Amino acid sequence: xxxxxxxxxxxxxxISCKQGTEQNSIESEILRLDExxxxxxxxxxxxxxxxxLPPSYFKKEDKxxxxxxxxxxxxxxxxxxxxxxxxxxxxxxxxxxxxxxxxQEVIMVGINHAGEKRFMEYMPQKPVETxxxxxxxxxxHNGIPIFSDDFLSFLTKELKPQIDKKYRTLxxxxxxxxxxxxxxxxxxxxxTCEYPEIFGGAICMSTHWIIAYDDxxxxxxxxxxxxxxxxxxxxxxxxxxxxxxxxxxxxGTLQSEVDGILEAKQGEKNWLxxxxxxxxxxxxxxxxxxxxxxxxxxxxx
Numbered sequence: 001x002x003x004x005x006x007x008x009x010x011x012x013x014x015i016s017c018k019q020g021t022e023q024n025s026i027e028s029e030i031l032r033l034d035e036x037x038x039x040x041x042x043x044x045x046x047x048x049x050x051x052x053l054p055p056s057y058f059k060k061e062d063k064x065x066x067x068x069x070x071x072x073x074x075x076x077x078x079x080x081x082x083x084x085x086x087x088x089x090x091x092x093x094x095x096x097x098x099x100x101x102x103x104q105e106v107i108m109v110g111i112n113h114a115g116e117k118r119f120m121e122y123m124p125q126k127p128v129e130t131x132x133x134x135x136x137x138x139x140x141h142n143g144i145p146i147f148s149d150d151f152l153s154f155l156t157k158e159l160k161p162q163i164d165k166k167y168r169t170l171x172x173x174x175x176x177x178x179x180x181x182x183x184x185x186x187x188x189x190x191x192t193c194e195y196p197e198i199f200g201g202a203i204c205m206s207t208h209w210i211i212a213y214d215d216x217x218x219x220x221x222x223x224x225x226x227x228x229x230x231x232x233x234x235x236x237x238x239x240x241x242x243x244x245x246x247x248x249x250x251x252g253t254l255q256s257e258v259d260g261i262l263e264a265k266q267g268e269k270n271w272l273x274x275x276x277x278x279x280x281x282x283x284x285x286x287x288x289x290x291x292x293x294x295x296x297x298x299x300x301x
């Protein structure tokens with residue numbers, strides 16, 4: 001064979017293979033992070049959610065994965081918060097940990113909050129119902145009552161079954177987790193207490209125990225902590241944290257009470273609570289320390 005024709009052919013094949021590999025990589029990245037709308041729920045208005053699939057999902061077709069349901073889906077995977085102009089970038093944090101082989105691979109579902117109704121959606125409902133009527137009425141925004149129980153019914157009875165049906169999940173309680181920050185931390189705690197048969201643990205970052213915007217009225221926060229004390233399920237994994245700036249500066253007292261409850265009921269087993277000096281109440285701070293709860297929940301036990 002005339003070798004002077006061989007080199008150009010090989011070059012074309014190599015370029016074609018490289019382009020094909022790059023295209024497959026791009027397509028894989030697109031498929032690994034997608035947005036959907038859950039319509040016609042029995043419990044809540046139509047809900048947008050996002051699904052992140054781990055790096056090996058399309059390579060290991062017989063592999064199943066744990067699932068982490070995250071609150072505030074608008075800013076979990078690259079969306080920018082209007083307050084901090086930042087994102088959690090949870091997918092990038094998880095990918096980096098997977099690449100470093102420090103965590104197992106996980107499917108993440110970011111559930112969008114209800115916009116102006118976010119407080120009513122995430123505020124634990126049963127603790128509110130223990131408060132005096134005037135305190136309950138003060139929590140209504142534009143006359144809308146708390147509807148976190150309906151949100152959790154949607155999450156556990158509609159969304160989770162759909163995710164388990166569509167994706168290769170490990171659907172048992174030991175492999176199903178929930179997480180969020182601020183009010184998203186509260187609803188994550190509440191979800192795990194209300195549905196201990198569904199959730200194996202919760203990531204609660206900058207948990208908004210005080211309920212109010214400062215520490216001037218502690219009744220609602222105290223009712224939530226009391227609920228946690230009375231309803232703490234056995235055998236769950238808990239991660240709590242807070243910073244020292246902004247709203248986070250008010251969380252220390254009630255978080256200490258929560259730590260005491262965990263210490264009394266679980267000893268030193270299956271929970272972690274941390275204080276971060278200089279961290280504020282925003283997505284940038286949560287992004288910077290997100291690797292810690294990810295490693296705690298999904299690292300080698």
